[in-house]
Amino acid sequence: MNSIEEFVGKVREAVSSNQFNKLTLSKPRYKSNGLQNIFIRLVDLKGLQKLSFNYRHLTKDLTKNFDLEKGLVELELQLTEKFKHATLLDRDATWQLMINKKGKVTIISSQPIAANPLASHDKEKEKRAPLDAPYLHELGITTDHGALIPKMADKYRQINKYLEIMDHQIETNVNKKVLNLVDMGSGKGYLTFALYDFLWRIKGFDVSVTGIELRQELVDFCNEKAKRCGFEKLQFINQRIEDFQTKHIDILIALHACDTATDDALAKAIAAQSELIVCAPCCHKQVRQQVKGKLQESPLLKYGIFQERHFEMVTDTIRALILEQQGYQSKVFEFVSNEHTRKNIMLVGAKSKHTNAQQAKEKIDALKKEYHIDFQYLEQLV
Secondary structure: OOHHHHHHHHHHHHHHOOOEEEEEEEEEOOOOOOEEEEEEEEEEEOOEEEEEEEEEEOOOEEEEEEOHHHHHHHHHHHHHHOEEEEEEEEOOOEEEEEEOOOOOEEEEEEOOOOOOOOOOOOHHHOOOOOOOOHHHHHOOOEOOOOOEOHHHHHHHHHHHHHHHHHHHHHHHHOOOOEEEEEEEOOOOOHHHHHHHHHHHHHOOOEEEEEEEEOOHHHHHHHHHHHHHHOOOOEEEEEOOHHHOOOOOOOEEEEEOOOOOHHHHHHHHHHHOOOOEEEEEOOOOHHHHHHHOOOOOOOHHHOOHHHHHHHHHHHHHHHHHHHHHHOOEEEEEEEOOOOOOOOOOEEEEEEEOOOOOHHHHHHHHHHHHHHHOOOOOHHHHHO
């Protein structure tokens, strides 16, 4: 019995024992026919149990229902000829089949992902990063038995909060299943790994993620961990943000990119007409240096600490308005609680046809005039 037959056997066993939850095929071998995923579930038709195949194409969905045996034949055919990855969720375990470029088949199992959790009003407790996810162990957040390491509890909470935000933003603003995502200033990659795993393994997206990072040791570390996790479409490169060149970015992320790198990242997203921009702004000194020594009328700006915080808000407001000027609906909200970090603001821009560029420009000009600002760096880049 080869590994594909073994995996099909596990599907048969899950159905026969009433343990089957759902099955997703992803990572198509060929993209010429536009077939991106197949989602398989059990349905009851006129008292007969069927395997329902939903074929997700770029422009349409097709559904076919099969008797169990014919469905298993169809499944084996799809895995042999058309797809390189499958995830089976049953009540006892999660089974993953992965086929690499050389045709080697690997099957791994883990604790079950709660695909149909009990209804609850306490949604914030929903974990989008299952503790048994391999990347959590590789990055030192869990033990080799899948237990959370106590000192990493804050990081784990941050990961789940981030995935909650990204899940909502992508579901609301991005209408495609094939995504090219760039994370500018990826650091050690905690959130980059988490988002790739969540979109690919749990949500079934065909996603490619590139992390941009200046520190070569972190790039090497993350690439090695990505390889160990079997994340074939997750890569990290050593490059300055302003030097990164691509014309296709569906989603751009820039979390705490330092100095003027936040603005460099936003400019890259605007130039690529990204559908979604998610930014945690950092380093607001470019505007503060301009206003240094200039008399400010507001008494709020008499004291240095208040002036620093105020111009952080002014800088991020101008960034949000520039996004609106460039055709994005912008939102600013709290990412994590102030008790963890003061750098807790998230700026999101979603591509939209319903923005008023002239009105945004007038607001930018009014802010610059009020605070004696010559320019904000992002203005020059766009």
